[in-house]
Amino acid sequence: EVQLVESGGGLVQPGRSLRLSCTASGFTFGDSAMNWFRQAPGKGLEWVGIIRREASGGTTDYAASVKGRFIISRDDSKSIAYLQMNSLKTEDTAVYYCVRGGGGIFAFDYWGQGTLVTVSS
Amino acid sequence: QTVVIQEPSLTVSPGGTVTLTCASSSGAVTSGHYPNWFQQKPGQVPRALIYSTNNKHSWTPVRFSGSLLGGKAALTLSGVQPEDEADYYCLLYCGAAELWVFGGGTKLTVL
Numbered sequence: 001e002v003q004l005v006e007s008g009g010g011l012v013q014p015g016r017s018l019r020l021s022c023t024a025s026g027f028t029f030g031d032s033a034m035n036w037f038r039q040a041p042g043k044g045l046e047w048v049g050i051i052r053r054e055a056s057g058g059t060t061d062y063a064a065s066v067k068g069r070f071i072i073s074r075d076d077s078k079s080i081a082y083l084q085m086n087s088l089k090t091e092d093t094a095v096y097y098c099v100r101g102g103g104g105i106f107a108f109d110y111w112g113q114g115t116l117v118t119v120s121s
Numbered sequence: 122q123t124v125v126i127q128e129p130s131l132t133v134s135p136g137g138t139v140t141l142t143c144a145s146s147s148g149a150v151t152s153g154h155y156p157n158w159f160q161q162k163p164g165q166v167p168r169a170l171i172y173s174t175n176n177k178h179s180w181t182p183v184r185f186s187g188s189l190l191g192g193k194a195a196l197t198l199s200g201v202q203p204e205d206e207a208d209y210y211c212l213l214y215c216g217a218a219e220l221w222v223f224g225g226g227t228k229l230t231v232l
Contacts, residue, residue, distance in 0.1 A: 044225050045167060045223045047212065047223060050220070061220045064218060103178050103179075104172050105173060106155035107155075109178055112166075113166055114166060
């Protein structure tokens with residue numbers, strides 16, 4: 001059974017940093033691209049970024065709203081994807097979801113349960 | 122930056138058929154946008170339904186189908202069930218400056 005479990009969320013002050021983790025199980029982690037999505041309270045969904053599998057270069061892409069502040073990385077030996085969030089702003093307050101790229105080309109299939117990040121002084 | 126546009130809300134009767142659409146401010150939506158559709162019920166994690174325009178995941182009910190319709194991506198629900206009441210989001214591959222862009226979501230009411 002595919003499982004994605006996010007951790008690391010919490011309350012953080014504006015301008016500070018936070019790192020989220022996504023621990024995967026039930027599939028060969030190294031074979032999948034991993035994405036981060038987010039959802040602000042009462043709002044819609046937003047794609048945050050992607051890290052491709054090492055076989056595809058392990059490259060990353062980011063939404064314009066987080067580019068230069070957020071960094072996605074992966075440790076295939078531990079089946080963990082990370083989202084390093086720097087220079088946090090109040091508008092980064094959201095539930096952050098880890099989502100597997102899979103099920104087909106340009107597809108997303110399994111979602112984690114999400115972790116809440118609150119940026120507030 | 123591309124804006125993806127969905128109907129804010131739709132209402133359908135149980136057993137009926139409804140089509141949700143997804144348009145792009147940059148022009149017609151094509152298969153090259155690899156439209157994805159997601160369902161989110163209140164208080165729940167989003168669930169993937171459709172990828173690459175019209176492909177279903179193994180768990181996607183048969184009554185859900187995806188297509189391109191009049192320059193838009195479309196999600197059609199045939200034989201709507203009460204449990205289909207949810208928010209539905211489309212996601213388009215826009216490449217370039219912003220790889221993937223979500224629509225604002227459609228709140229579907231089954232009444």
